[in-house]
Amino acid sequence: MHQEYTVVEGDFVNAGTAxxxxxxxxxxxxxxxxxxxxxxxxxxxxxxxxxxxxxGGKVLVxxxxxxxxxxxxxxxxxxxDIALAMQxxxxxxxxxxxxxxxxxxxxxxxxxxxxxxxxxxxxxxxxTTVEMEVNFV
Amino acid sequence: MFYHALEIDDGKCIGCSRCMKICPTEAIRIRNxxxxxMEDRCIDCGKCxxxxxxDSIYIKQDDFEKVHEFPHSVALVPAVFLGQFPDDIRVxxxxxxxxxxxxxxxxxxxxxxxxxxxxxxxxxxxxxDKEPLISSFCPAIVRLIxxxxxxxxxxxxxxxxxxxxxxxxxxKTLTEQRQVPREEIGxxxxxxxxxxxxxxxxxxxxxxxxxxxxxxxxxxxxxVYRKIKEQxxxxxxxxxxxxxxxxxxxxxxxxxxxxxxxLAKRSYAIDGIENVMDFLDKLENDEVEGVEFLExxxxxxxxxxALLSSENRFLCGERMYARARKAAExxxxxxxxxxxxxxxxxxxxVENASVEPVQPRSMLTLDKDLAKxxxxxxxxxxxxxxxxxxxxxxxxxxxxxxxxxxxxxKQMGMTRCIFYQRHLERLNDITRQExxxxxxxxxxxxxxxxxxxxxxx
Ligand SMILES: Nc1ncnc2c1ncn2[C@@H]1O[C@H](COP(=O)(O)OP(=O)(O)OP(=O)(O)O)[C@@H](O)[C@H]1O
Ligand SMILES: [Mg+2]
Numbered sequence: 001m002h003q004e005y006t007v008v009e010g011d012f013v014n015a016g017t018a019x020x021x022x023x024x025x026x027x028x029x030x031x032x033x034x035x036x037x038x039x040x041x042x043x044x045x046x047x048x049x050x051x052x053x054x055x056g057g058k059v060l061v062x063x064x065x066x067x068x069x070x071x072x073x074x075x076x077x078x079x080x081d082i083a084l085a086m087q088x089x090x091x092x093x094x095x096x097x098x099x100x101x102x103x104x105x106x107x108x109x110x111x112x113x114x115x116x117x118x119x120x121x122x123x124x125x126x127x128t129t130v131e132m133e134v135n136f137v
Numbered sequence: 138m139f140y141h142a143l144e145i146d147d148g149k150c151i152g153c154s155r156c157m158k159i160c161p162t163e164a165i166r167i168r169n170x171x172x173x174x175m176e177d178r179c180i181d182c183g184k185c186x187x188x189x190x191x192d193s194i195y196i197k198q199d200d201f202e203k204v205h206e207f208p209h210s211v212a213l214v215p216a217v218f219l220g221q222f223p224d225d226i227r228v229x230x231x232x233x234x235x236x237x238x239x240x241x242x243x244x245x246x247x248x249x250x251x252x253x254x255x256x257x258x259x260x261x262x263x264x265x266d267k268e269p270l271i272s273s274f275c276p277a278i279v280r281l282i283x284x285x286x287x288x289x290x291x292x293x294x295x296x297x298x299x300x301x302x303x304x305x306x307x308x309k310t311l312t313e314q315r316q317v318p319r320e321e322i323g324x325x326x327x328x329x330x331x332x333x334x335x336x337x338x339x340x341x342x343x344x345x346x347x348x349x350x351x352x353x354x355x356x357x358x359x360x361v362y363r364k365i366k367e368q369x370x371x372x373x374x375x376x377x378x379x380x381x382x383x384x385x386x387x388x389x390x391x392x393x394x395x396x397x398x399x400l401a402k403r404s405y406a407i408d409g410i411e412n413v414m415d416f417l418d419k420l421e422n423d424e425v426e427g428v429e430f431l432e433x434x435x436x437x438x439x440x441x442x443a444l445l446s447s448e449n450r451f452l453c454g455e456r457m458y459a460r461a462r463k464a465a466e467x468x469x470x471x472x473x474x475x476x477x478x479x480x481x482x483x484x485x486x487v488e489n490a491s492v493e494p495v496q497p498r499s500m501l502t503l504d505k506d507l508a509k510x511x512x513x514x515x516x517x518x519x520x521x522x523x524x525x526x527x528x529x530x531x532x533x534x535x536x537x538x539x540x541x542x543x544x545x546x547k548q549m550g551m552t553r554c555i556f557y558q559r560h561l562e563r564l565n566d567i568t569r570q571e572x573x574x575x576x577x578x579x580x581x582x583x584x585x586x587x588x589x590x591x592x593x594x
Binding site for chain 1: 287288418421424497501502504505507510511514515518
């Protein structure tokens, strides 16, 4: 089952569109609520990053009977040092983004914690792709 | 399977589908020209009852005559009941009328609010890991969470409602202090809504309730009001001892009533089922952080806006506020000792006020088996692409999506969709008879009747 969503730079109002819709699908499938929660939290963080740090992008979701695969690909400045960005508390969020309650530097670590597979690739000046996978059992 | 207090009177139902469109859990379908309720989805919130123009949705109650079967019949009344009456009718008068109607005792259920709050606070202290803790006060909300937000069931505080604690207390005092045998005691709950009835008849997290009967608040209001009018102004009556609820207890059933006395640093009080669903959607996504306590109520203005309230919700609410202000004044002046009444049995009540954790029963899950659910969902998505997504309701389901789900899960025919019918007609794949049969299965035989069609130019 394939789903696609677009995220728009600076559009915090619609952050969570993809994760809400994925949540509904997983509820219909009867996936364990705790696993649904992990999926939703991770995808939401990735969505917000594409909105806050990049110029928007696409969310591609593929659901199978035993797992979900999510790709959030953006056009943006990219991440120069991925290992550093993965550290808890590291953030380059602008003050106006911080004012909205983001920028604790916990997004990527949160994704790491909640998914079974995480793969971040990035090219400076081009964009970032976050790929995540969560198994249902 | 699931007890419901709401039922549809087929004789009165005109099949207008207003209830179907307003139901927050999409629990209503139209079949053969009548609305039907899907038992496993209904949360007894009563939105349909309020929306019905034909008065065909009713709330089951016990026969009032049952009150006379017990030498010690007890009316357990909610504080909103007194809020129904105009200001010039004194409380003692209302109590006297209740007595004349056959109740030997009258007890306001909010008397137990202090114990209830105590148990909640205790639980909150020991279960900070389960925050945000959600009040179980409103039974429609508990059921909503069970079926629509199963991941949040563990956040619900598993404590009995003030009603049940009051019932335990009344039983205890009558049997122990006054030596009345249990079988002579009839506990009757005067309910302001359908959800509370369902909670009494089929409690969540409990085997069975100790309440013997349920009486609808609107019908009792009529009986009491008539009695008072009958008796006239000069009627001399012997009053039962009238209640001394604390201000906190009086306000507890109104919006913010629990929140204003909770110990949480951050809490929200949300009323109205749509507002609650908006919030729970966010909460489920972990989008709201640091919330410790949630007071959620299905009705606008909480119990003052309850289904069986005959009074305007704001007028009723203000009367309760006025009463609470007086009570607070008395408390400040030290005229009343607060909540002494239950003191003697407090330990017993606290000990017995817990219920089992609430279990989820998701309505959204398409199949217990994930692989099968997956196949069904694929079919539903495919069907959806054939449907117009206008949610016209002509198929007898509230949305195209719920129709597609019905088609797949209940193996219904797609031809109930009028858009799909036209599509098949163009392909010469359906006869006029088949179209009519499909329509009739939803709206009944010829809903327009034999009237001659008006001349239209
Ligand atoms: N899609 C992206 N494009 C460019 N830079 C990114 C992207 N995602 C993350 N980063 C960089 O990595 C840093 C850490 O990201 P992370 O999500 O962990 O924290 P944050 O977004 O700053 O704060 P929080 O997620 O806690 O609100 C960001 O501050 C940013 O510098
Ligand atoms: Mg982030």
